[in-house]
Amino acid sequence: MTVKTVLIYALKVIGIILGVVIIYVLLGLLIPYIPVSAKDDGEKKDIPIYIYTNGVHTDIVMPVRNDLKDWSLMIPFADTKSKKTDYNYVGIGWGDKGFYLDTPTWADLKFSTAVKAAFWLSDSAMHCTYYYTMKEGEDCKMIMISRNQYENLVKFVEDKFDKDQNGKFMLIPTDAVYGDNDAFYDAKGTYSFLYTCNTWSNNALKAAGQKAALWTPSDFGIFQHYK
Template sequence: MTVKVVLLYTFKILGVILGIVILYIILGLLVPFISVSAKDDGQKKEFPIYIYTNGVHTDIVMPVRNALQDWSLKIPFNDTRSKRTDYNYIGIGWGDKGFYLDTPTWADLKFSTAVKAAFWLSDSAMHCTYYTTMKEGDDCKMILISRSQYKDLVKFVENKFDRDLKGNFILIPTDAVYGDNDAFYDAKGTYSFLYTCNTWTNDALKAAGQKAALWTPSDFGIFQHYK
């Protein structure tokens, strides 16, 4: 095989890769505008939840305790550095384990981490963060949902956690926590450029019968439906 042929094949491969990237960006910008409407189950909307983004990862935020669920029994306060027990809300997100542990902000993103996450090469994790208060803003939106919708949301979220033989969530021992109020747990599923942390959050909203994008890899795709 001559050098000319090798170069030709190389440029073709690079062209295909570039085409896929461009197509992904276009779809990632356009498809989120296709909305999935909220479903009205006829019940009173009395349970507050929040969607929150730190600019990289999105979370579903719920009360620590209410009449339907006590998250502190499944995600113990002792799993956080602070070990405080006076938190009122818990944010839960799903994503690539390496991405979560190594990339708290975009400035921390490594090429190797991005490649592994994009091409199904690493495990996933749940990131759980306790909060004392929640404040609405550009990065945080509150939604009121019904009793049955809250049950569906809890079921969706719990089903993504991996469990040990006793049925407990599996804590990931790490120093890469973002603060004194968070912890990581093993999760089911594999992250990819087609199914990101934001795709999971978007699907959680669908499971709860709320407005969502048809598909989105970004937080923008979620939040533009909650302006």
């Protein structure tokens, strides 16, 4: 094989990779504009939930407890550093385990972590964060939903957690928590560039009968439907 042949082959491979990246970026920007409309079940909308983003990950934030669900029974306050028991809301997000535990900021991102996350090569985790209050803004939107919609949302979220033989969520022992009020748990599924943390949150909104994007890999794809 001549040097010229090798170069031509290498350029073709690079061209294919760049083409795939460009197509992905374009689809990631355009498809989120295709809306999935909210479904009105005719019931009173009296349960507040929130969508919240830290600029990278989107979480679904719910009341810690009501008569339909007490999340503190499955996500014990004792699993957080603070151990406090008077929080009012819990945010839950699904994502790549390596990203969550090894990449607290973009500056900490390793090439190996990114590759594993993008191509179905690593495990996933649930990130749970307790809050006292939620403040609406560009990064946080409140949605009022019905009891039936909330039950559907709870089932969707709960089904993504890995459980032990006793049906309990499986805590990930780690010092990589982001504060005194959060914890990580093992999760089902594998993260990829086609199914990201934001794709999961978007699907959670669909499960609850709320406005969503047809598909989105980014938080922007969700929030642009809630301006």
